[in-house]
Amino acid sequence: MNIITIFVIKALAQTLLVSMWLIKLGKIMLKEMLFDATRLPLLKLGLDTYSLRHRAIADNVANAETPGYQRKQVVFEEKLQKALEHRDLQRTHSRHMSIPRLDMSKLAPELKLDKTASDVNDVSNVDIDLEMADLAKTHLQFSFSAHLAKLFYEGMLTSIRGV
DSSP: OOHHHHHHHHHHHHHHHHHHHHHHHHHHOHHHHHHTSSHHHHHHHHHHHHHHHHHHHHHHHHTTTSTTOOOEEEEOHHHHHHHHHSOEEEOSSTTSOOEEEOOGGGGOOEEEEOOSSOOSSSSOSOOHHHHHHHHHHHHHHHHHHHHHHHHHHHHHHHHHHTO
């Protein structure tokens, strides 16, 4: 398998992981799933993240031959994973099921400079092949998230129309 195939497979796996967490959140809180207090904001954050990552990749490719340029990367999935694992559980009655709350303020995507990589092309630390693979991965993630948002709105429209 070539490197692009591996990145595409990893992209699909990560996107599936995010969608599985979204489904898990929906099962935990049916009300929030139906009335858009959890799932849609996470989809929006995902779309914002993939858009920011696309811009970072475009900057990386455009500056690959710029002496001393440091590659940009976007951090989001790790923050989402931590937020989902460390949630505060609150309930109003001892016999009620615990209702987890997600702090959306900690989930903003972050743009960072990649200072760990050495100069790949003797000019900067940008590897064009890896950037192209990341671009394909980001495109798949964005498309899948946009499709999930579309399905959400179609479901709401079907609920309203009753068809």
